[in-house]
Amino acid sequence: MGSMFSRIASLFGGRSGSASPRNRQRADYLGDFTGVARAEYAPKPNGRPDPGEIVWTWVSYEDDPKQGKDRPVLLIGHDSRSTSLLGLALTSKDHHAGARVTGGVTETRDGRHWFDLGSGAWDPQGRPSEIRLDRVLRIDPAAVRREGASIDRARFDAVIAALKQAKGWR
Known part of the structure; x- marks a missing residue:
């Protein structure tokens, strides 16, 4: 009965059940x-x-692309081959332990690259964030749940410079 209620509620724009990102x-x-x-x-x-x-x-x-979580993403541009936006995932987890830092880019043992973004209005708890540079996401604009905040141009440019360094882009 619960799932039937959920389906009916979704037809009318209502929500039921848990607001957990996984659900x-x-x-x-x-x-x-x-x-x-x-x-x-x-x-x-x-x-x-x-x-x-x-x-x-x-x-x-x-x-496992069938699983994931709701998370903050910095949008960096558009995919010229589709209507998708391009983005980089943020995390509040620190990746410096046992990592190598070169020119502001942190490389972990598993080959992932991170950049310290700092804190901002996107995190209500004011925690510093890191951006993952080695995985550029394609985002359907209709799948964006909400806007968190804009970042200033200087920070954006620093992220893009770090992205180019990590990816070897010119």
Whole structure:
């Protein structure tokens, strides 16, 4: 009966059940972006997701794209081959233990690359965030749950410089 109520509620725009990120409607996994992205900074206070903004959306796990979690993502541009936005996932977890730092980019033992973004309005607890640089996500604009905050141009440019360093982009 509970699942029938959920289906009926969803038809009328209502929500029922847990608001847990793992129980939310999951976006289809579009696959990670491959190639060289052209970064663009264009945040606008218009209620739509734009490059330069940190938004909340579903991010699939690499090892099992059918699973994932709702998390903050910095939008860095558009995929020229589709209508997808491109983004980098944020975390409040520190990745410096046992890692090598070169030019502001932290490389962990498992080959992942991170950049210290600092704290901002996207995290209500004010925790410092790191951005994962080695995985560029393709995001369906309709799957963005909410805008978290825009970042300033200087921070955006620092992230893009670190991304280019980590990916070997020119």
